[in-house]
Amino acid sequence: MKVTLQPSGHVIELLPGERIIDAVRRLGFDAPQSCRNGNCHICAANLISGRVSQNGTERTRGELYTCIAEPLEDCEVEWQGVLAPDELPVRSLACQLVEIQDVGGDVCRVLLRTPAGKPLRYHAGQYLLLERPDGELSAFSIASAPHEERLLELHILLREDSTRALVEHIREQRMVRVRAPLGDCCLPRLPQRPLVMVAAGTGLAQMQSLTEFCLHEGFTLPMHMYWGVRHPGDFYSAPHWQHWQQQENVYLHQVVSDTPDWPGRQGMLCEAVCEDLAVLADYDIYLCGSPPMVYATLDALLAAGAVREQIHSDVFSYAPRED
Template sequence: MRITLQPSGLSLELLPGERILDGARRLGFDCPQSCRNGNCHVCAALLVEGKVRQQGVELEHGELFTCVAEPLEDCLLHWDGVLAPGELPLRKLACQLVECAAVGGDVFRLRLRAPAGKPPRYHAGQYLLLEREDGSQAAFSIASAPHAGRELELHILARDDGTRNLLEFIRRQGLARVQLPFGDCHLAELPVGPLLLLAAGTGLAQMHSLIEHCRSAGFAHPVHLYWGVRRPQEFYRLPVWEEWQRRPNLFLHPVVSDPQPDDGWSGRCGLLHQAVCADFPDLAELHVYASGSPAMVYGTLDALVAAGMDARQMRADVFVYAPRPA
């Protein structure tokens, strides 16, 4: 039996004779439930279409309790609070400001601490929304990894008045109001095979989270990080960089796209995809994550696909918030 859920649009394929809640939990969904015998009403849903049997009574509409309801045909339910496997609930937190420090390249490292007893829940690679003084919100990648507990880290480029005002507001308040988590470009499950991480500027924040999560989880496959900026002075100081350099399966590749003669840069030059193609004649086994502007991400995607990569190997939040026209 197929159970379709509103307002999420999720669907469940139940086994014959299986109760709705039992089937949802078997499939890995997180559902509101408590007593499992129809008395507490926590698992209540509204039957919009279809037919179910509940404690010996057949229902074709109205409220049902998913812990005891058995579908007799395909059904449409209005059931709030159901989360797909790996999905986390959105939460709003008022976090204490721990540090707001300039780290070079007009970037600030913002460190926050969530309230005691309310550790933030997110997957490595997701992002959050910071609340401005006027109540609007700005999105920033979470640079910390889930094992950091109550600690949250952000890398914020402050070159415009709006971002500078946001940081000044947080300093004055001594706290930051955040909402999280967002984004499906994450590592809820570690892949089998090497990772290729591509970051432009503060896109490194997302990759920082992915790398720290891999380290904590004992990820055994190689991880290749390509970090690109326009001029070398745009690289900012990362406290873990020297420690990363000592990791046997972590390979770091800083790349400058537009160095000037007086920069003193003797490292790699060019675009990120050029460096990747020079290092990897075969891209087939790589799991690719990219973070940067839409132009950077789509330009990199096109270049790597032309070099033999399957487009389905690359993940980026840009694909969701700035999709290409059909």
């Protein structure tokens, strides 16, 4: 028996005769409930479709209590505030500007401080939305790692008028509203396999968060980072690069695609990965870049033996490709 939870879209599978809230607990979801504290009706949901039995009465529509409702067939319910395992609540908050630093390559490093009090919880590799002066939202990877607590670091490319205007607005106001955390290309806990991290341009921000989290938590398996740009001048000063170079399990690669006289490594990022690593099925792989770059890299890695379930990118969610 399956129950689809809205608005999250999560689908849970129930055991025979199992109540909805018991299935949610068994599967590790976090859901509104306070029965054990004597507060009834907190677990209420709305039955959209299907049939349930509640205290011996069959229901096909309207409010139900997940603590006593037993589905009689596949159902769909509206139940606000339900979080899947490792899913964190999205919050909107005002952050204080700490610093805006020019790091080269038309990139600025923006440091924000979240409000004191209840900390913002996020997983390494997630992203946030910055609120523009017109109320529109723009997405940026969080380059900091969760252990940095109130500090949020962003790497912002300043090649569009709208983005330059946003950064100037933050500089003038010394504050900005953010919505976070978002994205499922992240590490709630340390991985069980070595990592390959492939970043184009400011996609390095997401990989910085993953790397700093792993190092902080004592990860000892190999981490291969591939950072690619079109021209050497597009590389910017990565704040932890020298520290990473000193780590025995971190392997750094800079790749330039469109400058033939570049003395370093040239070509496509996917080519560099395939040249270096013989058995890609042994790795968890994280990709960050434009949708065309991510899908081209995905196809090349799969052809070289990578496992699809072990390749992760936010592009797969916000720009899904029709297969």
